Amino acid sequence: MRSVLNSILIAIVLITMGCGGDEGKQESVTSIAEAGENSASEESPIAHGKWSETKFSLDTNQHYRGLFTKGDTIIISGSSGHVAVGRVQPEGITWENNFNVDSLHLRDVEFSAQHIHVLSIGTPGYLKSWRAAQNDPVASTWNTQYFNADSSVFMDGMDFWENGAGLVYGDPLDGYHFVLKTQNHGREWTRVPSDQLPSPLKDEAGFAASGTGVVCMGKGTAYIGWGGEKARLFKTTDYGETWEAIETPLARGSGKGIYSMAWKNELEGVVAGGSWEDPSGDSCCAFTKDGGRTWTLSQGGSGYRSGVCYVQDDMYLSVGTNGTDISRDGGLTWNQMNKENLNAIQPLAEIRSAVAVGSKGKGLLIRY
Numbered sequence: 001m002r003s004v005l006n007s008i009l010i011a012i013v014l015i016t017m018g019c020g021g022d023e024g025k026q027e028s029v030t031s032i033a034e035a036g037e038n039s040a041s042e043e044s045p046i047a048h049g050k051w052s053e054t055k056f057s058l059d060t061n062q063h064y065r066g067l068f069t070k071g072d073t074i075i076i077s078g079s080s081g082h083v084a085v086g087r088v089q090p091e092g093i094t095w096e097n098n099f100n101v102d103s104l105h106l107r108d109v110e111f112s113a114q115h116i117h118v119l120s121i122g123t124p125g126y127l128k129s130w131r132a133a134q135n136d137p138v139a140s141t142w143n144t145q146y147f148n149a150d151s152s153v154f155m156d157g158m159d160f161w162e163n164g165a166g167l168v169y170g171d172p173l174d175g176y177h178f179v180l181k182t183q184n185h186g187r188e189w190t191r192v193p194s195d196q197l198p199s200p201l202k203d204e205a206g207f208a209a210s211g212t213g214v215v216c217m218g219k220g221t222a223y224i225g226w227g228g229e230k231a232r233l234f235k236t237t238d239y240g241e242t243w244e245a246i247e248t249p250l251a252r253g254s255g256k257g258i259y260s261m262a263w264k265n266e267l268e269g270v271v272a273g274g275s276w277e278d279p280s281g282d283s284c285c286a287f288t289k290d291g292g293r294t295w296t297l298s299q300g301g302s303g304y305r306s307g308v309c310y311v312q313d314d315m316y317l318s319v320g321t322n323g324t325d326i327s328r329d330g331g332l333t334w335n336q337m338n339k340e341n342l343n344a345i346q347p348l349a350e351i352r353s354a355v356a357v358g359s360k361g362k363g364l365l366i367r368y
Contacts, residue, residue, distance in 0.1 A: 051368040053338065056093055057361045058084055064357035066109035066118065066211050067307075069346040074355055076363075077106035077118050083130075085116075088351055093365060101128055101142050108211030112160040113185035117145070119168065121208050125153040127168065129186055146180065146189040153178070156206035159216040160185070165239045169214050169224045171205040179224065181240045197234070198245040203254055204228035207273065210307035210344035212260040221266055223292065227257015227273065235292055248295045251275055251283040260318075262310040267291045270298075270331040272305035272318050279304040279321035287331030301325050301334035307344040311354060317366070319345045319356050324364070340364055 058064070059082050066077030074093065076084045083099035083106070104120040111117070115129040127146035148155075152173055160166035160182075168180040168189065176194035204226050206213050213225040224234040231250035234243045250258055251274045259273035267290060274284035284305050285298035302322035310316055314330040319342040325334040342358035354366045 051337070051366055054092060054365040054367070055340075056363045056365060058082070058095070058363060060361040062361055063343070063359040064361070064363070065107050065209060065306075065343045067344040067346050067355070067357055068109050068111050069348050069355060070111065072348060072351050074346075074348075075109050075111060075116060076357055077101075077109040079105050081106060083109065083116065083118060088348060088353060088355075088365065093355075093363075099130070099142075101130075102126075104128075107155075107208040108157045110158055110160055110166075110211075112166065113164060115185065117158065117160075117186050118142075119155050119158050119211070121154055121156070123151050123153055124149040125155045125170070127155075127158070127180075127186065127189065145186050154205075154208070156208040157211040157214045159214045159222070161216045161220070161222075161239070165216070165220075167214055167216060167222055167224070167240055169206055172200045176200060177204075177226075177234075179234075179240070183239075192240055192243075196241065197243050198232075201229040201232070204230075204232070207257065207259040209259040209273075209276070212262070212307055212309075212344070213258060215261055215263060217263055218266050223261060223263075223269075225258025225261055225271060225273070227252065227259075228254070231257040231271075231273065233258065233261075233271070233292055246292050246295075248286050249283060249297045250286055251281055256281075260305060260307045262308045262316055264310050264314075264330070268330060270308055270310075270316050270318075270327070271295070272308040274304040274320075276304055276306070276321065284320075285318065285327075285331060285334060289330070296332075298327070298331050299333045302336050306342070307356070309345045309347050309354065311347050312349060317345055317347075317354055317356075319343065319358075324356065324366075337366075338364075 062078030062082045064078045068075040072088045074086045081101040081103040086093045086095040108119040115131045117129045120126040125148040128142045155170035158168040164185040166182045170178040179192040180189040216222040220239040231248045233246045256275040261271045263269035272285045280303045286295040305318045305320040308318040316327045318325045323339040324337040342356040345356040347354045356364045
């Protein structure tokens, strides 16, 4: 995977040479930060509440929510079609960011089978993908893999398994939940029939906050998070053929529910959310130790969470309106790291880092 992404970066360099696109810049580097007294015995600095933060800025006209990471590579998607691909270097992030995907409002980006996949919200709804032509990178184009012109379509996020199967989810359409499935790395998508899905509850819908309300993992297991009357998860263990509904204790009601989730393994994970309209509200994080059968509300934290990611050991990071939080005990308790308003966060475990993105071009690189 890393070598494939590196080859894509080389192709992007060929495409963008001489195109005059804006380049990202490193805005500032903080000194080592401190948060909380929960000092663990792990050797990692972040386990002891120490890390460095580097702010960066991309297109200030874009609101970034789509974020994919692998190795030292970062792919970001924005609200006016911007897709940026970069690599973390010792001196910062090197960006090649001249992609504009038809000025679509993109909310998620993924990578599968040498393709970058993007998802747009609103009507019409698009799933598009890009692959550099092997012998002519300049001829590369973004191809439409799925299109829906229904006036009520609203897609929220997507994810893939390693074998090329994948899922897209969105708000209910035609009276039942909108879930798409692929078996071939996104080349073809079909809608999961209503009789294979739990019935929607009152005002139940998803949230296009960070593209992480759906997670595919292991051999056929996946979760989709919802909000509304209840904050429920849909779980499958057979690549989306059958589904069951699981209730969580997260905040519920209009605009409330599960915005994001992250998993350490198939048993341990965290769901995060709350309400973007009430960023100081409570019941915004919960954790499980039994594969989602039971959930326990977390303690502490900075309110509404737009994105959460697993880091290492029992550590998770989350972002939202009021700042970045860290948990060092599997999601039981959370402490604030900073007050940056960010939308999405993903780990770069191989280089002991994490990256977060937000509105108006903002981003943050965390090293530990």
